[in-house]
Amino acid sequence: MVLKPTVARYALTDRGQRPLLTEALPLAERVHRALVELSDGSAVFTGCDKLHRPLQGHRHAHILCESNPGSDSEGRGEITEISIYVPMGFGSGEQNALQRLKEIYDDHGGILDLLYLGSGSLADYCRTGGSPLFTRSKCWVSHTPFLPTRHPKATRAGVPKLDSNGRQIGSPEHDILRLLELAGFPEVVAIEPVSSRLLGGRAVPWQEFVRRRATDERRPAANGAGYGFRIEFAEAVQGPVAVGYGGHFGMGGFEGKSNTQIYEKYKNIQ
Incomplete structure (x- = not known):
């Protein structure tokens, strides 16, 4: 049996000014809306079943913004990466939506470019040490x-x-x-x-x-x-x-x- 990936990661590119980590919540909301649309309302991203009932156990998507040491933006405290963690795992439809997510629009028409870094298991990201959130x-x-x-x-x-x-x-x-x-x-x-x-x-x-x-x-x-x-x-x-x-x-x-x-x-x- 092939296990579904549970973590996907993006890097924020240099075009435009990246938001500070203090803006993590509204940025995560925009990422959430984009993934819900790209996935045609998958429960993995909405957190609700087909009858609009909330899923139990917090198994759906967690959207986590990071400002990691060693990046060029560390001195300004900018968000450098975004991780999507889904305990229930990404199916093929959700993985397609993740790969199609390339930019996020803010409320003023600004564009934030995202570079999809790939997906894997918690063990993958713990082993590589790529994020202090997954250690x-x-x-x-x-x-x-x-x-x-x-x-x-x-x-x-x-x-x-x-x-x-x-x-x-x-x-x-x-x-x-x-x-x-x-x-x-x-x-x-x-x-x-x-x-x-x-x-x-x-x-x-x-x-x-x-x-x-x-x-x-x-x-x-x-x-x-x-x-x-x-x-x-x-x-x-x-x-x-x-x-x-x-x-x-x-x-x-x-x-x-x-x-x-x-x-x-x-x-x-x-």
Whole structure:
């Protein structure tokens, strides 16, 4: 039995100005719309079956934008690659749509050119080390802001409601741990907040990222604020790690890091 590819990757070409990683969410939305059209509404990209019922288990497309070290654009924090991750796999029709996607239009008529780099399995991209989103690691650091799906809970007197570990129920930390567990990840043995990420040579606060989908009437919880974390799992996990509101559009994403990398790159960010 031939396994379906689950990852496809694009590079952004030099024509025009590439958007910054802070614009990952609206760019992912445009890529999503294009792939839905090119695939004639494949469930792989829409996330719904023929009766328009949502698929279960988050098996459909995750669109992940990257600004990878070593690129010519690193100094400006531009998006350099886009990955499409589909746990259910790409069929022949979806692969055809991926190959036909060559450009994206913005709301002002601008064109962003995409170079299709090919598709493969998670193991392929983990082995080549081409993306920190697809590595295998125990330690992960926020790549894009985590957007909670629940509000912090408190009594009528305003006293926070705590879980058995002393975390406020519904707080960003409590919510991300809940969502990671629901997604099947192993136990998180360490977690600490990170207020920003290094991008274009400076610490960029999560609030500078676009954090709400233009086509979604729902609002993220916690007034749409973004949060970042360093997390360590009890055992190494295979990326990608992406949870929370907008998780299929690049939000709540993490980069896999070694302990040394985490210390050196993030030691001055709290």
